[in-house]
Amino acid sequence: MAKLSKPAKIYLAFVFFILYAPIFYLIFYSFNSGGTMSGFENFTLEHYAAVFNDTRLLIIVLNTVIVALLSALISTAIGVLGAIGIIFLRNRKMRNAVLSLNTVLIVSPDVIIGASFLILFTMVGVKLGFASVLVSHIAFSIPIVVIMVLPKLQEMSSSLIDAATDLGASQRDILTRVIIPYIKPGIFAGFFLALTYSLDDFAVTFFVTGNGFATLSVEIYSMARAGITLTINALSALIFVVTLGLVLGYYFFNQRSAANAGTGGPRP
Amino acid sequence: MKGIIRASTAIVIISAILFYAVHVLESSSATSGSGSISVYNWGEYIDPELISQFEEETGIQVIYETFDSNESMMTKIEQGGTSYDVAMPSEYAIEKMKENDLLLPIDQSKIPNLENIDPYFLDLPFDPGNEYSIPYFWGTVGIAYNPTLLEGQTFESWDDLWNPTLEQEVILVDSAREVIGMGLNSLGYSLNSTDLGELREATDKLKTLGPNVKAIIGDEIVEMMRREEAAVAVTWSGQAADMMWINEDIDYAVPEEGSNLWFDNMIIPSTAGNVDGAHQFINFMLDAEVAAQNADYVGYSSPNAAALELMDPEVTGDERFYPTEEMRDRLEVYENLGLEMLGVYNELFLEFKMDMEK
Amino acid sequence: MTNRSSRPWYLAPYYIWILLFVIAPIALVVYFSFLDLAGDFTLENYANFFSSTYFRMTLSSFWYAFLITFISVLIAYPTAYWLTKTKHKQLWLLLIIIPSWINLLLKAYAFIGIFGLYGPANQLIQFFGAGPLQILFTDFSFVFVAVYIFIPFMVLPIFNSLDKINPALIDASRDLGASQWTTFRRVIFPLAINGVKSGVQAVFIPALSLFVITRLIAGNKVITLGTAIEQQFLVTQNWGMGSTIAVFLILFMIIIMLLTGPKEKGGALNGKAK
Numbered sequence: 001m002a003k004l005s006k007p008a009k010i011y012l013a014f015v016f017f018i019l020y021a022p023i024f025y026l027i028f029y030s031f032n033s034g035g036t037m038s039g040f041e042n043f044t045l046e047h048y049a050a051v052f053n054d055t056r057l058l059i060i061v062l063n064t065v066i067v068a069l070l071s072a073l074i075s076t077a078i079g080v081l082g083a084i085g086i087i088f089l090r091n092r093k094m095r096n097a098v099l100s101l102n103t104v105l106i107v108s109p110d111v112i113i114g115a116s117f118l119i120l121f122t123m124v125g126v127k128l129g130f131a132s133v134l135v136s137h138i139a140f141s142i143p144i145v146v147i148m149v150l151p152k153l154q155e156m157s158s159s160l161i162d163a164a165t166d167l168g169a170s171q172r173d174i175l176t177r178v179i180i181p182y183i184k185p186g187i188f189a190g191f192f193l194a195l196t197y198s199l200d201d202f203a204v205t206f207f208v209t210g211n212g213f214a215t216l217s218v219e220i221y222s223m224a225r226a227g228i229t230l231t232i233n234a235l236s237a238l239i240f241v242v243t244l245g246l247v248l249g250y251y252f253f254n255q256r257s258a259a260n261a262g263t264g265g266p267r268p
Numbered sequence: 269m270k271g272i273i274r275a276s277t278a279i280v281i282i283s284a285i286l287f288y289a290v291h292v293l294e295s296s297s298a299t300s301g302s303g304s305i306s307v308y309n310w311g312e313y314i315d316p317e318l319i320s321q322f323e324e325e326t327g328i329q330v331i332y333e334t335f336d337s338n339e340s341m342m343t344k345i346e347q348g349g350t351s352y353d354v355a356m357p358s359e360y361a362i363e364k365m366k367e368n369d370l371l372l373p374i375d376q377s378k379i380p381n382l383e384n385i386d387p388y389f390l391d392l393p394f395d396p397g398n399e400y401s402i403p404y405f406w407g408t409v410g411i412a413y414n415p416t417l418l419e420g421q422t423f424e425s426w427d428d429l430w431n432p433t434l435e436q437e438v439i440l441v442d443s444a445r446e447v448i449g450m451g452l453n454s455l456g457y458s459l460n461s462t463d464l465g466e467l468r469e470a471t472d473k474l475k476t477l478g479p480n481v482k483a484i485i486g487d488e489i490v491e492m493m494r495r496e497e498a499a500v501a502v503t504w505s506g507q508a509a510d511m512m513w514i515n516e517d518i519d520y521a522v523p524e525e526g527s528n529l530w531f532d533n534m535i536i537p538s539t540a541g542n543v544d545g546a547h548q549f550i551n552f553m554l555d556a557e558v559a560a561q562n563a564d565y566v567g568y569s570s571p572n573a574a575a576l577e578l579m580d581p582e583v584t585g586d587e588r589f590y591p592t593e594e595m596r597d598r599l600e601v602y603e604n605l606g607l608e609m610l611g612v613y614n615e616l617f618l619e620f621k622m623d624m625e626k
Numbered sequence: 627m628t629n630r631s632s633r634p635w636y637l638a639p640y641y642i643w644i645l646l647f648v649i650a651p652i653a654l655v656v657y658f659s660f661l662d663l664a665g666d667f668t669l670e671n672y673a674n675f676f677s678s679t680y681f682r683m684t685l686s687s688f689w690y691a692f693l694i695t696f697i698s699v700l701i702a703y704p705t706a707y708w709l710t711k712t713k714h715k716q717l718w719l720l721l722i723i724i725p726s727w728i729n730l731l732l733k734a735y736a737f738i739g740i741f742g743l744y745g746p747a748n749q750l751i752q753f754f755g756a757g758p759l760q761i762l763f764t765d766f767s768f769v770f771v772a773v774y775i776f777i778p779f780m781v782l783p784i785f786n787s788l789d790k791i792n793p794a795l796i797d798a799s800r801d802l803g804a805s806q807w808t809t810f811r812r813v814i815f816p817l818a819i820n821g822v823k824s825g826v827q828a829v830f831i832p833a834l835s836l837f838v839i840t841r842l843i844a845g846n847k848v849i850t851l852g853t854a855i856e857q858q859f860l861v862t863q864n865w866g867m868g869s870t871i872a873v874f875l876i877l878f879m880i881i882i883m884l885l886t887g888p889k890e891k892g893g894a895l896n897g898k899a900k
Contacts, residue, residue, distance in 0.1 A: 008708040012718075015705050018774065019725045022736035025746075026728075029739075037739045038495050055293050056332075062290045066283050073279045082640025101648050103883065104876075106828075109835030111855045112872045116651030119658065119865070122347045129350075139647035142640070175636070180272065187272065196727050203837070207859075210350040212306050212331035220731050221838075222311050222334040236732050243727055251717050340860045436760060442846055444861070483763040483845025488738070497743050497762070607663045607863060614862045618854070619679045621846050622686070 023240060030233035037233070047234035054231060057219070061235070063130070064199065064216040071137035072194035078138070079145025079194075080187055084179060086146070087153045102143045113140055114207030121208060128210030136208045137198045144197060145190035152186035153179070185254075192250070304329035305545035308341060308352040310532070311487065313405075315565035322552050328545045336486070337443075345370055345537045352537050353546040356404050359394040359531045363604040371400040372536040378547040381554035384574035388593065389531065394601070401533035402550050403571040405563070407505035408529055408591065408599060409446055410522040414515070417499040426454035426523045429500065434480045439492055439501040442484045444610075444617035445602060446528065447474065450502060453525045460603045464612070471616045478624045493518060504530075505589055509567030520588045522599070529599035531571070652876065658869035671870035680854070684874070687850045690765075691833035694772045698829050699822060701773065702780035706821075707814075709781070710788045719785055726778045734771065734842045741767050741843075763845035771843045772836060779832075780825040787821025788814070823886040831879050851875055 004012075025037075030048070034041035051057065082102075089095040105113065117136050126132050156179070164174050180187070202217035209218055220232055307319075311334040319330045333352070335341040338361035344350050346368065357365065365371050376382055379402060389403040411423045421431065429438055440447050449459035451470030461467060482498050489501050493511045501507075508520035534553065536546045552558060559575035569589050570576060576584045584590055591599075605613070662668040674680065705722070712718050725733075741747050741761040748758045761767050791814060799809040835852030846853075851871055858868030 004708060004711055008704075008711070011704060012708055012712075015701065015777075016721070019722065019777065022733045022740065022774075023725055023728055025736040025740055026732055036491075036494075037735065038742070038744060059290050059293050062286050062293070066286045066290070069279050069283050069286075073276060077276075078639045078643060081636040082643070085637030085640055098644070100883070101644050104652070104879070105648055108879065109832060109852055109855075109875060111835055111837055111852045111859075112655065112875060113651070115855065115859045115865075115868065115872065116655050117647070118347065118859075119654050120646075120651060123654075127350070128344070128347065139643065142643055142647075146640075184272065200727055200729070202730065210333075210344055210347075211352075212333050214333070217729050217731065220729055222336065232732065236728060240728060244724065247720055247724060248717075251720060255716075337861060339863055343860060343863060439845075442841060482760075483847065485841055485845055488842065491738075495742060495744065611663070611862050611864050611867070614857060615679060618683070618849065618857070621849055622679060622682055624847050 026233050027237040027240065030230055030237045032230060035230060037230070047230040048238070050229075050231045051235050051238065057231070057235065060214050060216055060219050063213065067130070067134055067137055067215060068195050068198040071134055071141055071198045072191050075138045075141035075194050076145050076187060076191040079142045079190060080149050080180070080183070082142065083146045083149040083153055084175070086150070102146050105140060105143045106147070110201070110203030114204040117204065118207045128208060129213040132208045132210070133205055133213060133215065136204050137201065140201070140204060141194035141197055144193050145187075148190035148193060149183055149186040152183040156182050188254075303542055303545060304331055305353040305542045305549055306331035306333065306351065307549065308333050308335060308344075308350075308355040308537075310334060310356060311336065313356065313532075313566055315562050317565075318553075318558055318562055321558070322549060325552070326545075326548055328542075328548065330549070342370070345539060351539045351541040353540040353542050354534055354549050355537055356532050356534055358602070359392070359533065360602040360604045362401050362533055362535060363394045365535065365537075366395070366400055367604070370538050372538055372540060372543060373399055374402060374536060374550070375547060378544075379551045379554065381551050381556075384554055384556055384559070384572050386571050386573040386576075389571035392531065392601070394531075394604075395533070401535045402554065404532045404534045404553070405506070405566065405568040406529070406531045406571055407568045407589075408522050409441075409449070409502070409504055409527045410508065410520055410588075411500060412493060412503055412508040412511055412518055412520050413500045414493065414496060414518050416517045417496060422519075423500075423521045424524055426450055426525055428523075429480065429502070430477055431480075434500060436480065436482050437499045438477070438480045439482050439489050439498045439503075440484045441489060441501075441503050442486050444613040446502065447484070447620070448613050448616055449528055449602075450474075453523070453527060456525060459526075459528060459600050460605065462605060462609050467612065467616055471620055474620050475623045481624055484621060484624075504568075506566060506568035509589060513567065522588070522591065522595075524598075526598045526600060529596055529601050531601070532568075655869045655872045655876070658865050659873045661866045661869075663864060663866065668866070671866050674867065675870050675874065680871070683849050683854060684851060686848070687834050690769065690772075690848060690850065691830050693769055694776065694833040695826055695830045697769065697773050698776045698780040699825065702777055702784055702825065703822070705777075706781045706784035706788055709785055715785075715789070719782070722781050723778045726775070730775065731838060731842075733774075734839050737767070737771050737774075737843060738762060762843070763847060765844065765848055768839065768844035768848045771839050772833060775836075775839075776829045776833065779828045783824035783828065784818060784821040787818045787824075791817045827882060827886045830882055831875070834878065835875060 029037045029040065031043050031045070032040050033044035033046065086095055086098055086102075089098065114136075117132075117139070121128065121132050126135075160182075161174055161178060164178050169177065200217070201215075202221060205215050205218050206221065209215070214222075216235075223229065223232060305328055307314075307330055309332070313334075314332075319332060322328070323330055335344070335355075338357050341355060341357060342361060342365060345352065345355070345365070362371070376398070382398075382402065385403055389406065390398055395401045411426075411429070413421075413423055415421070417437075418434075421428070421433070423429070445459070448467065448470055451474040452459045452461050452466060455466070455470055455473060457463075457466045457470065461470075483492075485492070487507070489503050490507050490510045492498050493501055494514045496515070501511075505520065505522075508518070511518045512520070534550050536543060536550075540546055553562065554572060556572065556574035556578055559570055559572035560578040563570035563572075563575060563579060564583075570579075576590075587595065659671055660667055660669070662670060675684075709715055709718050709722070739745050743758050743760070743762075747761055751757075751759055795813055795817075796809060799813045804812065834850060835855070836850050837852035837856045840846060840848050840850055840853045851874070855868050855871050855875070858864050858871065862868075
């Protein structure tokens with residue numbers, strides 16, 4: 001493996017510094033007893049205590065996680081089946097059409113997605129709240145899962161499936177015994193990405209939520225207007241540390257299983 | 269496949285556990301009792317302690333949600349997928365909601381505390397007889413400024429904002445009617461003008477303010493002024509009160525040409541699920557002690573005469589925030605100009621913003 | 627395979643999804659774009675879009691999106707290139723992505739602090755002897771923060787395409803006597819161009835529709851199409867006009883997809899920028 005030159009290292013260090021600067025800025029002030037994000041006074045942990053005393057905030061965090069987990073799970077299921085279906089479309093034009101429709105939602109601006117979903121829910125008469133948020137998150141996560149899974153499916157040779165068919169395997173068996181085990185890394189990557197998009201989403205949720213249901217990003221938006229309290233800084237510091245832990249765990253877990261499977265690690 | 273099924277099961281189980289945790293948290297924060305109401309209010313517009321107090325007194329659990337503009341609130345209520353029981357829109361929004369049948373009539377016999385309200389704030393043109401709304405707070409639009417950063421310059425007139433020494437110092441509130449209204453007022457026109465000629469003139473005048481404008485933002489104004497990032501801001505009186513709470517140098521003035529006088533009232537949306545609870549909540553908020561505590565917390569002006577007597581006379585005697593009736597007569601209340609005019613205002617505001625771009 | 631088995635049952639939920647959440651919303655947006663405030667058919671919204679204000683806004687929105695995309699490529703390309711040469715490259719790549727998981731608003735607030743008159747950026751400038759500068763609420767801060775947001779979404783696809791290049795090709799080029807620069811220009815760059823295209827796709831359209839940081843960071847001195855759509859839907863309540871702007875945004879999106887669309891199958895490995 002080629003070693004990095006010194007300018008390359010400095011450049012990368014600089015990029016990482018800029019990327020993490022605002023995050024460390026947030027975390028730094030989460031220890032400020034001064035109460036605002038300017039003028040550091042004394043070290044304190046009171047904002048961390050406040051996080052755990054704020055029931056409403058905790059409920060919102062839990063709701064956010066529930067929406068993220070369920071939407072990622074359901075969208076992964078639909079997306080994986082969709083991707084398999086796309087691969088089996090023999091008609092090239094048809095396949096391209098479906099793929100383009102898939103891509104539309106990925107590159108669509110959140111504002112349009114949110115606004116059009118709101119119109120849709122209004123017309124159907126869906127009550128805004130947990131269900132509408134969950135459905136929206138599933139909807140915008142599906143195309144990402146498809147795109148994560150497709151390359152793996154393309155790698156898989158069709159002779160593998162033909163062989164299974166020749167051996168008399170049913171469609172169901174082919175799906176559960178041949179295809180899904182093969183594309184497993186793609187499935188996990190898709191789930192993972194869907195999870196992060198859901199956790200991160202603000203604009204779509206802002207449009208489709210209601211009746212007291214809030215996710216963290218929407219709550220931060222409404223709190224932010226009155227000046228962010230450092231409780232939110234403390235909360236994001238906690239979330240940052242937990243995510244970092246999860247990601248590193250995921251990486252090393254994947255590294256291990258990738259070493260077994262002989263593929264190149266995670267493809268986020 | 270097995271791994272995937274196992275992982276999926278784990279996720280479902282974790283979600284179920286989290287659901288249960290939410291349930292436990294929700295019921296632990298609620299006192300056992302009769303139902304819940306959901307309150308839809310502006311951000312930072314109520315003392316959270318009062319919500320707990322209400323829950324304790326009545327056993328009704330409060331679901332509290334915030335909105336950031338009258339328009340987004342109406343959109344959500346009109347959409348029909350929500351069931352808010354109490355909301356606090358501004359007067360012109362109340363007029364519009366009445367037109368669109370989005371309000372339920374208020375049964376005044378269930379609001380005995382209504383007698384605490386100063387009669388000046390009752391029976392106003394936007395809701396004769398208070399059939400649909402009960403006063404919550406009121407205030408003005410004016411200029412908040414920090415004299416220490418300005419070598420003693422004061423603001424008596426809107427035109428003072430055009431002073432060339434204020435280059436890049438003025439923050440405007442991101443709201444079409446406030447900013448266009450300021451342009452109209454500075455020319456001596458009504459801020460409810462629907463005359464396209466007057467509106468054009470106002471916009472053209474605003475464009476010359478461009479070099480002085482530092483930013484057009486929302487509630488972040490308060491932080492910006494507190495941190496002395498800017499010296500002057502056109503904003504609502506309550507925001508000015510918030511700034512002065514932290515930074516004592518800041519002062520507030522309502523220009524002599526006139527400005528906006530606004531009222532936020534409590535209403536019951538037509539989609540309400542617990543009308544009785546809503547009445548209880550409204551009555552609770554009108555209690556003298558409760559209203560006094562709320563006004564202390566929020567910083568806006570209370571229409572509650574009984575509450576004012578309980579408050580610090582230094583606050584209630586401050587004519588910047590409690591202008592006399594004579595001063596109020598110079599001010600104008602927004603009228604509902606209709607969606608079309610609202611569109612015109614917004615397009616002119618957009619034009620003004622575009623013109624600032626460098 | 628027969629025609630029947632080429633449309634297996636498990637495609638059903640996916641097709642329902644496409645119908646409900648891709649085709650239906652687009653159809654609705656198009657439908658609403660032909661309605662006026664009273665709900666009657668009109669072409670006025672389209673005429674209005676070409677009025678001077680909206681047209682100027684579109685142009686300036688495009689200019690900023692172009693600038694943001696261009697700078698993102700400039701910064702992301704070397705980053706991705708050198709990342710592929712590091713030892714734990716997948717881990718470093720994850721570390722590039724992690725900042726994008728922290729709530730955007732919070733990062734925006736951090737930037738307000740950092741760029742403020744009394745913030746660290748100005749302290750640094752003063753340390754070098756210059757007076758405090760107005761950094762916040764300028765087009766510089768807007769482009770800076772936008773590029774900051776989009777960098778991971780640009781690095782990711784470029785990294786993936788660079789990473790796929792067979793090292794044997796580079797060795798062969800060297801063996802044939804090509805200089806480092808020639809190797810880059812003739813071998814690496816053409817092979818990685820699809821990654822750049824995906825990155826442009828993932829950045830350009832979202833850059834046209836940024837809407838929170840235009841207020842927080844640019845103080846509304848920069849207006850994007852996204853801001854205008856949000857205003858029309860939530861403030862003016864003119865869904866017709868909002869939808870019309872959205873229709874144009876969708877058209878631009880299709881054009882960009884056609885221009886940058888990957889020819890090879892399944893190459894659209896990109897992220898969705900917020």
